Amino acid sequence: MKSLLKLNTATAKAFFLIGIVNLYCQIGLGQQAPTSLANYFGAIRNGEQSSLPYQLLRQQGLLDDYIRVIDTNLSDSLSTVRKACYQSLDVMQKSSTAPAAKQQILALQLQGMADESPDIVGLSTQNLSSVPPSMFNASQKKTLIQTLDRQVAKKEVLIKMVGTLKDQSAAPALRQLSQPGNSAKVRWAAYLALSRLGDQTAINLVNNKVRGIEVNDDMVYDMAPSIIYTQQKQLYDYLVELLYSNEKNCESANPDQTNTINCAYRILELLAPQIVDFPIATTASGDLQTKSYQEALITAREWFSVHVDFQVKNTD
Incomplete structure (x- = not known):
């Protein structure tokens, strides 16, 4: 009987300790899970949070609020905060269904192409490459085409993205990038982009290349x-x-x-x-x-x- 009592006492203590551990875990998880986008960026600023709050970002009814919060944080001096902003915008762009909201998001995404951080420029280029070409207006196309003259991260991705815009004004810059003196990746991307624009010289070159x-x-x-x-x-x-x-x-x-x-x-x-x-x-x-x-x-x-x-x- 005594041994059974000891066993029950030990079991009770074990369950009590497990409960305490679970409680602390829940408190810790509660601290890590942001309840608002502003809290998320605050946590990033303090080095406390790294995972994107996908569930928050996909709430369509709060997109206007999120856009305002992100717009404010895009000027933060910490590149980690700005990077979190552009990662959030990418999630919002892909989950948003309202055309007006998607255009607002796109306008903010394009700011990343001028960021002082090469990492953010590369991230922005990669994210923008998944945006349908038809979404870019004439001014935004011009911005992307002008970026071809700069040394930016993921240049070959930018080049191919410009090719999808079907804007013939990009052809001179693309031809320049296809010339010797540029990296092999950049030259090949330029030939592909020119081919997409219908440049017959580029099409013939690509054709000869692939057939060999x-x-x-x-x-x-x-x-x-x-x-x-x-x-x-x-x-x-x-x-x-x-x-x-x-x-x-x-x-x-x-x-x-x-x-x-x-x-x-x-x-x-x-x-x-x-x-x-x-x-x-x-x-x-x-x-x-x-x-x-x-x-x-x-x-x-x-x-x-x-x-x-x-x-x-x-x-x-």
């Missing part, structure tokens, strides 16, 4: 997306040609499958969502909506053999 590359995983995952970016049928024609190859030079996306596969399957995944009236759709993750990739490839080959004058979708 071995078709394997590197080509499929690095070069083929660059061709897709250009939205030029002349370059898409080469990808269509590759659909008729039966060489197995690519690794399967299935980690349990060790055998190599036909690279045409990966290329078809890239092409399918880009072609007008194409008979095979893709899922949100980029997979073909088909029970059999072999059958899908046969269907694609037959379709392209009939539709040699296929049209490329304009996604701008």
